[in-house]
Amino acid sequence: MSLNKSFNPRAIFPYPDITDQHYLKVLKDDGTIFDKDYPYIDNSGSFRFKRWWVRFLLYTIVFPFSYLRMGLKIRGKKNIRRNKKLLKQGALSIANHINMWDYIAVMNAIKPFRPYLLAWQKNVSGESGPLVRLVGGIPIPEHDPQATIAYIDTIKNLLDSGGWLHIYPEGSMWEYYRYIRPFKKGIAHIARMSHKPIVPMAFSFRKAGWIRRKIFHQPAKINLCIGEPIFINEDLSPQEQEIDLLNRCHKAIEDLAGFFEGENPYEAIFNGDKRIDF
Numbered sequence: 001m002s003l004n005k006s007f008n009p010r011a012i013f014p015y016p017d018i019t020d021q022h023y024l025k026v027l028k029d030d031g032t033i034f035d036k037d038y039p040y041i042d043n044s045g046s047f048r049f050k051r052w053w054v055r056f057l058l059y060t061i062v063f064p065f066s067y068l069r070m071g072l073k074i075r076g077k078k079n080i081r082r083n084k085k086l087l088k089q090g091a092l093s094i095a096n097h098i099n100m101w102d103y104i105a106v107m108n109a110i111k112p113f114r115p116y117l118l119a120w121q122k123n124v125s126g127e128s129g130p131l132v133r134l135v136g137g138i139p140i141p142e143h144d145p146q147a148t149i150a151y152i153d154t155i156k157n158l159l160d161s162g163g164w165l166h167i168y169p170e171g172s173m174w175e176y177y178r179y180i181r182p183f184k185k186g187i188a189h190i191a192r193m194s195h196k197p198i199v200p201m202a203f204s205f206r207k208a209g210w211i212r213r214k215i216f217h218q219p220a221k222i223n224l225c226i227g228e229p230i231f232i233n234e235d236l237s238p239q240e241q242e243i244d245l246l247n248r249c250h251k252a253i254e255d256l257a258g259f260f261e262g263e264n265p266y267e268a269i270f271n272g273d274k275r276i277d278f
Contacts, residue, residue, distance in 0.1 A: 034139050066108060197231050205220035
């Protein structure tokens with residue numbers, strides 16, 4: 001699958017200068033405190049019951065409707081099927097973050113796996129918080145070392161028990177942004193800590209028709225392409241492992257998104273002093 005390189009809807013959105021910065025405003029805060037006692041994965045019976053119903057609605061209504069509403073095309077599912085035995089032992093996945101609901105496409109692409117998602121804590125305490133939690137959202141605590149330890153222990157236990165964790169390594173959502181922004185290093189640290197493979201996925205775009213653009217205000221149709229699992233290079237030192245993995249993951253997603261050899265759009269758009277680099 002290749003990206004339509006003549007179509008770029010970037011100009012209609014107010015992208016920040018700093019590449020992991022959020023620009024959509026969260027209008028509500030329910031006051032949730034994300035400390036060491038917060039249940040980063042809620043295993044209560046009532047929550048699991050509600051999550052079962054959400055899963056049922058996803059399979060019967062949301063996933064089928066997403067093909068029509070998002071203009072969604074998914075390719076590369078064979079890479080999930082032929083590595084299923086390996087991935088059932090625990091896996092990570094990553095993608096560029098280009099839509100508020102692109103996680104629906106991720107869940108659809110990797111079913112029957114039931115992923116969890118690392119989420120900005122403001123999205124969990126905000127107006128969409130209950131839904132974010134029900135689709136597997138795990139809030140990332142900020143400015144609390146003890147909370148961070150509890151959160152990391154939760155992630156480690158999830159992966160050790162054969163769970164699936166999805167991460168957006170760019171750090172924020174930029175709607176319909178064509179290029180692949182620099183990655184934050186957390187994904188490589190988690191992969192090294194857990195010794196689990198990373199499944200790269202890339203969103204790219206196709207030109208939308210008049211009705212989709214004018215009636216639904218959707219500037220592009222969405223593609224999702226899934227790549228082969230990527231593994232830590234055990235022959236390197238821990239620091240080298242993380243740098244090497246970040247570079248290979250970033251390159252894999254650029255390739256899946258349809259960039260051609262020698263194209264380096266990021267450098268052409270942002271000043272070097274505004275970069276959040278490896």
